Amino acid sequence: MLFDLDESQKMLKETVRELSERHIKPRASEIDEKEEYPEDIFQLLKEHELLGIFLPEEYHGAGMGFLGGCIVIEEIARFCSNSPLFIVLNMLSSRIIQLSGNQEQKDQYLKGLAKGELRGSYALTEPHAGSDAGNIRTRASLEGGEWVLNGTKCYCSGPDKADFITVAAKTDFNAGTKGITYFIVPTNTDGFSIGRHEKKMGMKGISTCILNFENVAIPKENQIGELNKGFKSAMIGFNQMRPAIGARAVGLAQGCFDYAKNYSKEREAFGTSISNFQAIQFMLADMFMQIEASRLLVHKAASLVDTGQIGKENARYFSTAKTFAADMAMKVAIDSIQILGGAGYMKDHPLERFMRDAKQIQIVEGTSQIQRLIIARNLLDS
Numbered sequence: 001m002l003f004d005l006d007e008s009q010k011m012l013k014e015t016v017r018e019l020s021e022r023h024i025k026p027r028a029s030e031i032d033e034k035e036e037y038p039e040d041i042f043q044l045l046k047e048h049e050l051l052g053i054f055l056p057e058e059y060h061g062a063g064m065g066f067l068g069g070c071i072v073i074e075e076i077a078r079f080c081s082n083s084p085l086f087i088v089l090n091m092l093s094s095r096i097i098q099l100s101g102n103q104e105q106k107d108q109y110l111k112g113l114a115k116g117e118l119r120g121s122y123a124l125t126e127p128h129a130g131s132d133a134g135n136i137r138t139r140a141s142l143e144g145g146e147w148v149l150n151g152t153k154c155y156c157s158g159p160d161k162a163d164f165i166t167v168a169a170k171t172d173f174n175a176g177t178k179g180i181t182y183f184i185v186p187t188n189t190d191g192f193s194i195g196r197h198e199k200k201m202g203m204k205g206i207s208t209c210i211l212n213f214e215n216v217a218i219p220k221e222n223q224i225g226e227l228n229k230g231f232k233s234a235m236i237g238f239n240q241m242r243p244a245i246g247a248r249a250v251g252l253a254q255g256c257f258d259y260a261k262n263y264s265k266e267r268e269a270f271g272t273s274i275s276n277f278q279a280i281q282f283m284l285a286d287m288f289m290q291i292e293a294s295r296l297l298v299h300k301a302a303s304l305v306d307t308g309q310i311g312k313e314n315a316r317y318f319s320t321a322k323t324f325a326a327d328m329a330m331k332v333a334i335d336s337i338q339i340l341g342g343a344g345y346m347k348d349h350p351l352e353r354f355m356r357d358a359k360q361i362q363i364v365e366g367t368s369q370i371q372r373l374i375i376a377r378n379l380l381d382s
């Protein structure tokens with residue numbers, strides 16, 4: 001068992017690291033401060049054919065799987081938390097299409113996302129139903145051969161730039177999680193509108209919005225997969241997404257560690273470099289151990305996805321990778337600020353930005369509490 005990337009994966013890592021250091025690092029704090037959608041970074045990733053890195057070649061992807069996707073996400077996230085969202089949103093909006101969609105849907109949407117000709121968003125969460133996603137109220141009903149959607153979604157990432165949104169709706173209102181179906185909703189459909197743009201703690205480059213659906217009529221063909229089977233497919237999709245979210249956390253933590261380590265060698269106190277103090281050394285050693293462990297968990301989980309080992313029995317590994325890495329990134333971000341002392345609290349350094357961004361990873365796509373529930377249930381069921 002070799003705990004190493006193969007040559008093409010190493011080359012990918014090296015290439016994306018250089019690209020990120022040269023083009024993304026100098027933009028990161030500006031994106032955060034101006035709350036600016038990083039269109040230039042989208043174009044950069046498009047130009048380097050990274051948007052579909054995880055998709056099969058038949059859909060114009062690079063065929064490097066979710067492990068390839070995680071490598072790219074990590075290397076970008078070392079410098080900026082907003083920029084890897086272009087790949088994460090592509091994964092999120094396409095996953096259920098790839099898992100359950102028909103051939104026309106795959107051809108149109110997967111190819112469009114990989115080529116950077118389409119942008120997608122994903123809408124499950126509602127004002128009263130986040131963790132309790134089976135309790136959504138957005139409805140879809142068949143009227144005259146079309147699906148008509150009514151309801152409100154919240155906290156949707158990036159819908160103002162999206163061409164389509166993958167939307168969960170109730171198709172059998174009394175059947176709980178067994179009454180949910182997913183739909184592809186083009187954002188130019190009548191009756192669809194974007195409401196409030198949330199004011200956020202971090203992750204400010206990609207909007208987070210309310211969505212309103214008022215008699216939004218879409219063709220019957222925009223239904224994804226079988227009627228009322230959407231929740232099950234979505235949960236399988238979420239499992240597969242977890243390593244990608246973990247990779248964001250690993251990259252963010254690595255960025256914090258690199259910065260704090262370099263600073264500790266330059267900063268002097270009591271006549272010596274602060275890196276000579278054991279208290280600082282131990283914090284750095286702890287950070288390294290946690291990052292390394294998280295990266296291995298993320299790579300293992302991504303490899304399970306890529307080798308099709310996505311059965312229920314492996315849910316614990318997907319959730320472990322996401323949760324361990326997310327909680328780790330939060331701690332590493334806080335400790336890295338501690339190493340800088342007062343300077344770490346200031347906006348002259350990127351660590352306060354990383355800390356604000358890290359919090360989001362513990363919440364999105366299943367909070368750290370919900371992940372622990374999944375892990376525990378999975379362990380006790382076996």
Ligand SMILES: Cc1cc2nc3c(=O)[nH]c(=O)nc-3n(C[C@H](O)[C@H](O)[C@H](O)COP(=O)(O)OP(=O)(O)OC[C@H]3O[C@@H](n4cnc5c(N)ncnc54)[C@H](O)[C@@H]3O)c2cc1C
Pocket residue numbers: 122123124125128129130131132154155156157158200203208360363364365366367368369370373
């Ligand atoms: C920046 C951002 C971007 C997002 N982007 C998207 C997106 O693109 N699309 C989308 O659909 N959603 C998105 N979300 C929503 C996100 O997935 C939800 O916020 C998340 O699932 C939690 O749901 P909630 O906010 O309703 O919290 P709640 O479900 O209200 O949870 C509140 C607290 O209770 C805890 N809790 C809830 N149930 C349990 C339980 N059974 N046991 C133990 N603890 C529990 C939670 O862990 C949490 O600590 C985004 C959120 C944020 C912050």
